[in-house]
Amino acid sequence: MRLGLYGLLGLILVCQTIRAQRPASRITISGYVREMGSQEALIGVNVYVPGTNTGTVTNTYGFYSLTLPVQDSTRLAYSFVGYETVSRTVSLRTNRTITIDLTPGQVLTEVNVNAGPTGEKVSESAQMSVIDVPIAQVKKIPAFLGEKDVLKVIQLMPGVQKGSEGQTGIYVRGGGPDQNLIILDDAVVYNASHLFGFFSVFNGDAIKSVELIKGGFPARYGGRLSSVIELNLKDGNREKLHGEGGIGLISSRLTLEGPLTKSKKGGRSPGSFLISGRRTYLDILAAPLINAETRGQTKIGYYFYDLNAKANYDLGDKDKLFLSGYFGRDKFHSRDNVENADTDLSWGNATATLRWNHLFNQKLFSNTSLIFSDYKFQISSVERGALDNQLYSLQYNSGIRDFSLKYDLDYYPSPEHSVRAGIQGTYHRFTPSAVVLQNSAISQFNSNVSTIDVAEAGVYVEDTWRPSSRWRVNGGLRLSYFKQKAVGYVRPEPRLSGAYMLKPDLSLKASYALMNQYVHLLSNTGIGLPTDLWVPTTDRVKPQQSQQVAVGIAKDFVEKGLTLTVEGYYKKMNNIINYKEGASFLLINDPTSANSVRWEDNVTAGRGWSYGAEFLLQKKVGRFSGWAGYTLSWTQWQFAELNNGAPYYPRYDRRHDVSLVGIYELNKRITLSATWVYGTGNALTMPLSSYDAYRPGTAFSYNDAKQIIQKIFQNSRVVEDYGTQKNSFRAEAYHRFDVSVQFHKQKKHHERTWEVSIYNLYNRRNPYFYRLESVTATATEPSRTALFRYSVFPIVPSVSYMFKF
Structure with a gap:
């Protein structure tokens, strides 16, 4: 370094x-x-x-x-x-x-x-596989329960597969959710979800820009395999106090921005601030319903909140300071008065970034960033035994904390060259799990897992070059470094992308990128809780690596304000990790085996590959705007210890994915918008059959055969046979249609907007999960076992109110 x-x-x-x-x-x-x-x-x-x-x-x-x-x-x-x-x-x-x-x-x-x-x-950009969506469009697109969500909009782009119904999980070109580098003002956000994944942590009122890079990565980005999602907060209004906010069905938000000091007449303040907060009131709205249903025997509460803040100040013509941060938390609480049990669940992120811009001269610009990022997930459960009156306490903690120093240079020697170079070092502290089981009878099983400290760094240089009127090239090299105890890696990562102008407004593009990833996410395969475990590369778990090649064409229809991109890609991934069959993070610190089992014992390494084609026709300006996207793709994974070593389709492999988005400005007072999405069903592992099996361990002796048979059935349990093929079942296709209408009115001192939206207009019962269940016999049909589909969201109308002043 x-x-x-x-x-x-x-x-x-x-x-x-x-x-x-x-x-x-x-x-x-x-x-x-x-x-x-x-x-x-x-x-x-x-x-x-x-x-x-x-x-x-x-x-x-x-x-x-x-x-x-x-x-x-x-x-x-x-x-x-x-x-x-x-x-x-x-x-x-x-x-x-x-x-x-x-x-x-x-x-x-x-x-x-x-x-x-x-x-x-x-067509004239050297980069490919890059998509940016104006924030103004994000705020007009129909949203679930009126919550304007940047990540939900990114899910509507080709090459991006969404997770389960309504969730913000992002799977880019065959990669997992941990393979996306999500950056907010230079700080990494490790978990970007609220409400168990139904909303993202990003408040659209505070965001200035968002960009998705899914291939042809510039050398300045590293540490992930599949995508970069870079978000920047607004700096704040330097001329006057300004505010905006909204009131929805489940949450409200407010953003304030303005000058730090009073500006001179006709001038501007040398600094500004922004503060933006949001909170849900689900706990307040749901409490009466839950109490009525359980007669007060069970109390359940949930809420989330987040806060964005930023300040900047000009120290002179050549120096500027920026200080920004994010803090958000989700909290769930359950109190069962019958079972005498309390359960608390919480998770959240905290980030802080201090940046110093310095202008050496008119060609050389620098930025120095000091960055902090912290993600924590916690479970606390306390229960008093009904018979022994003993107190049982279970604590689970998982998290990752980063301290980073980053230095970047932008150099513009000529119109033909734009050079960037930089260096970054990050100190990671992982808390993979910590379980404490407090009980006087089994106190010998108390255990705590130590933290894991690692270092990661990278140095890069890249150049955007125009060698002629027809060629545009972005070439670069990143050198990544990782150190954990006695294990160390130094790996070069070459990057190259370019465009050749076939004729004005039409270009042929190609790119190649090699990426390494030194942090891993062990994700449970079930539904619901964000019980994901971040772990580092170790002496037994190697870094993940991907190589991606993409080719395509880009066409600008300048007079119509349209852009068209068509791309084909092939991506190969090595050393990706997954849980072994039957393993989960909860086994890592089982109180009876925590001292002898490491999390590495529960995972297996493998490889994966993904290929496909993507189509995007986009219009960002005009009375009518929006886009049409289509993805045709194949993704397969292969692990020696899963599926008998044979390749299989992961859960979010989708053959076809379609998204249509339209925004129409009817006039200055009314805006109409609609989205329609379609996707091939998820690949799932479903049981082929179920049967009753005897549970051994209970001794008995009877002379009567009938009594023996009855005892066997009393000590049996239902066993499901999954066969040998993993994810061989395809869920039904997913599709829905959302609409919204916004009514704007400009008042003397403020602007207000009412929005009425309908999620899933034609009430499509999209599958959320499947389950085998017994069907009781009728007069005409015998009892049988059937596969039942369960859905979450039918048609969901919502109303929200937004204002600006």
Whole structure:
């Protein structure tokens, strides 16, 4: 890692030398692009010279740099989806700093959208397998119970398979949920779900941007195999106090943002803040119903809350500080007065990021981040025995805590090159489990599992290069490092993606990426509780690794504001892990064997592969917007100790997946939207039959054969025969249709919106799980065993109220 740091310092020195020796025939225009009215930094704004192939885009902090030949003047254009394009004539005699404010614009009439030769054109980007969804669209799409959810929208994209009905689980191109790197302001979020997976932890009112990368990964990202989901919080309004919020059926939210200090007349504050909170009131609404049903004998409560906060301050023209954080928690409590038992369940995330931006010169931009991330899951159960009056206490804890230091450089030597380099180190502390069983009779079984400390690091360099008017290339190399006790790994990760312009607005693209993953998620295969266990690579469990190749075409229909991408991919995964048959995390610390059993004894390593094709037609602007996506894919896993060593389809392998999303601005006061989704059913392991089996261990002696048979049946239990093939049963196809209508009204000092939405409009009974059950005999049919399908959500209407001021 020392070598990587020296390399970065050397790059800075080279950059300074290049600057000192810059030919007089070229000058640099640099600056920031912000939103008019709030001074929010805008990410991914296109800055270009109209009529040429010369251009660049703003980085995560709204900074851009463009080097051009010396001349009297030229015209620069600044364009971004959802904002009015700005053109400005600038002198090119000396280096200049130009900061631009873009005005948000809502297009309600069908007009030709012409962003210019390099404006918002997917065909000219070297990257592929990248999808971004404007937050404005996220807020208009029909949502379950009115909760606007970024991850639910990502599930509607091709290549992304959703989990069970209503859940936020994400499975990208055959990978598991642990193979997605979810980043919020540089901090890793390990569990992104509320309400047992039905909602995500991300409050859409506080999010500025979201981007999904599912292949062709740039070298700056590492540590996961399947995808990167990068989210950035809003910085906060620098000009005036602003707020927005909403009241729904199960939760309410409020966001406030404004300047940190009073700004001068006609100017802006050097800093701003944002604070956003959300809480559900399910515990309040459900309590009377539960008490009435159980007559007060059982009390059950559940709620979740989350809080986002951010502050930033300009220390000068070249230095900026950002401090942001997230804290969220889910809590479930059950009190059984009959059984005299208490159960508490809680899980949540906490993150904090301190960032320092420094501008060395007009071509060299740096960011230093100090990052904290913490995920905890806890179960507490206390029960008093009815016979012995002994107190039984069970505690289970699982978690992962990270401390990270990250340093990144953005260097813009010329319009043909955009170089990024950086280094990151992370200290992980894992708490795989800790069980305490307190009872005076069996106190000898008390046990606690020690924490596991590991180190992970990476150094990278990448370059986005335009060697000619037809070629766009992004090449890079990441060197990853992992250390756990005596085990260490140093692995290179080459990345390459490129586009060849077949003709204007049409390109052929290809990419290759090798990824390594040093943390693993042991996930239970059942429904419900987030009892997932994060564990590190050890001397017995190797790092996961994937290689992915993708090819495709990208087409821009500029006049219609449409983009079309068609991609085919093949991904191979090695050393993926899974539980052995019959194993689960609860066996890791069984009180009778905790001192001799390690979690590694319960897992097996294998391999997997996935391939398929994806189609996406997307429209981000205009009176009518939305997208149509289709995925055709195959995914198989193979483990020596599962399914007799034969390959099998994992649960979320889906042959076909379709999503149609439409948003229509009827007028300034009414917005209509609808979604329709279809997916091939999940691959499940179902019992082939069930029978009664004698439970041994009870001694008896009878002379009467009838009494013997009766005793056998009294000591028998139902056994289900699953056969030898894993996941050989296919559930019924999943599909549903959601609609919503929003009614907007602009008041003098605020704007309010009423939304009426219907989830699953035609009341499709989608399968949630299946179970074999006995059917009682009738006069015409004998008793039999049948397979029953259970559904969770029928048609679900909801009403919500949103406001801005």
